[in-house]
Amino acid sequence: MIFGRAIHAPLLRAALLSAGLLGALAFGTAAATAQDYKIRLGHPLTTSDAAHKAMVYLADNIKKATNGRVEVTVYPADQLGKQKDLGEMVRQGANVIQLTDALFLGDVEPDAAILQAPYLMDNPDDFRKILGSDWLKDLDKRLQAKGIRVISWNNYFGTRQILANRPIRTPADLKGLNFRAAAAPLYVEMVKALGARPITTGFAEVYTGLSQKVIDLLEAPLPTMYASKFYEQAKYVALTGHMIGWDPVIMSETYFKSLPPDIQKIILDEANKAAEYMTQLKKEEETKMIDLYKQVGVTVITDVDKQAFKDATKVVYDKYPGWTPGLPDKVRALLDH
Numbered sequence: 001m002i003f004g005r006a007i008h009a010p011l012l013r014a015a016l017l018s019a020g021l022l023g024a025l026a027f028g029t030a031a032a033t034a035q036d037y038k039i040r041l042g043h044p045l046t047t048s049d050a051a052h053k054a055m056v057y058l059a060d061n062i063k064k065a066t067n068g069r070v071e072v073t074v075y076p077a078d079q080l081g082k083q084k085d086l087g088e089m090v091r092q093g094a095n096v097i098q099l100t101d102a103l104f105l106g107d108v109e110p111d112a113a114i115l116q117a118p119y120l121m122d123n124p125d126d127f128r129k130i131l132g133s134d135w136l137k138d139l140d141k142r143l144q145a146k147g148i149r150v151i152s153w154n155n156y157f158g159t160r161q162i163l164a165n166r167p168i169r170t171p172a173d174l175k176g177l178n179f180r181a182a183a184a185p186l187y188v189e190m191v192k193a194l195g196a197r198p199i200t201t202g203f204a205e206v207y208t209g210l211s212q213k214v215i216d217l218l219e220a221p222l223p224t225m226y227a228s229k230f231y232e233q234a235k236y237v238a239l240t241g242h243m244i245g246w247d248p249v250i251m252s253e254t255y256f257k258s259l260p261p262d263i264q265k266i267i268l269d270e271a272n273k274a275a276e277y278m279t280q281l282k283k284e285e286e287t288k289m290i291d292l293y294k295q296v297g298v299t300v301i302t303d304v305d306k307q308a309f310k311d312a313t314k315v316v317y318d319k320y321p322g323w324t325p326g327l328p329d330k331v332r333a334l335l336d337h
Helices: 009-034 050-065 083-091 110-116 124-129 134-145 185-193 203-211 222-227 253-258 261-286 289-295 306-313 315-319 327-336
Strands: 037-042 070-075 096-099 148-164 178-180 197-199 217-221 236-252 299-301
Touching: 037 050, 050 070, 050 096, 050 148, 050 222, 050 261, 070 261, 083 096, 083 236, 110 134, 110 185, 110 236, 110 327, 124 148, 124 236, 124 327, 134 148, 134 327, 148 222, 148 253, 148 261, 185 197, 185 306, 185 315, 217 222, 217 236, 222 261, 222 289, 236 253, 236 261, 236 306, 253 261, 289 299, 306 315
Parallel strands: 037 070, 037 096, 178 197, 178 217, 236 299
Antiparallel strands: 096 236, 148 217, 148 236
16 A cells, blocks of 8 residues: 555556656766766866866866866966965876976976976977886886876977066176066076176966066066066066976876776876867967067067076076986987887
């Protein structure tokens, strides 16, 4: 008897079957909901930077490829936290993807910092000689053991130049100036080697620092500095070409392993595609930069004494702590191959 009324056996079986089907459907819906994954993606750049466009591209393509099972929300301009803080969130297992810098990975695994050492590479495409090498595969494993999964290495961020509030041609021109540097040891050592004073403010705070004269100069790829409109506060670009940056995109190794294998593969595949997209955008931008800076009244200094900069920064290779003995020679051998 159900609700006080007698029901014939066939009707009872039908009612139970219907209830079972409804329960199964409800359970299936709950299970599907339980399979949804929400990931935050953070980086320090403005929304007009090509790197942001590439990260949005990555987020959109992950969602499409997983049929909506994975939703990635992009947070630009250090909205999720500064580089070091966000990197720590990754190591602690947060559901976070980060566009970072080899020098920040150097805080976790010192050998990673060699990838952005001053004047290591002569040409951006030199880095492709390192991709797929046994050395980089081993570095990947060491980073994974320390909680970091690199989902793509091949994001060309740009060749780094100097933007200043006065002409810069030699390291002597930097003596005593306030030089904004990212808060990573190799950046700081490079600035010191050039005779300047490192100011490790967050990238999102640079514009204010320039306007208040707290910062005299900074270094970054030309498209990045242009997208942030730093040229409104500093009117000299020095083409030092002191670093060539290929930025890794990372996430927590623990969180990555918690995802289903098919989603892991999609994330790796889409990260590689987004990296190639970012590389394409950055290279296209760099070809236009000199003219753009000139159009906004910036003096572009081409007669930089690069050899003097190179000689001044050699000491960084000796001062950086924790590198495996012989590491610079090993990486240079890969580049010369």
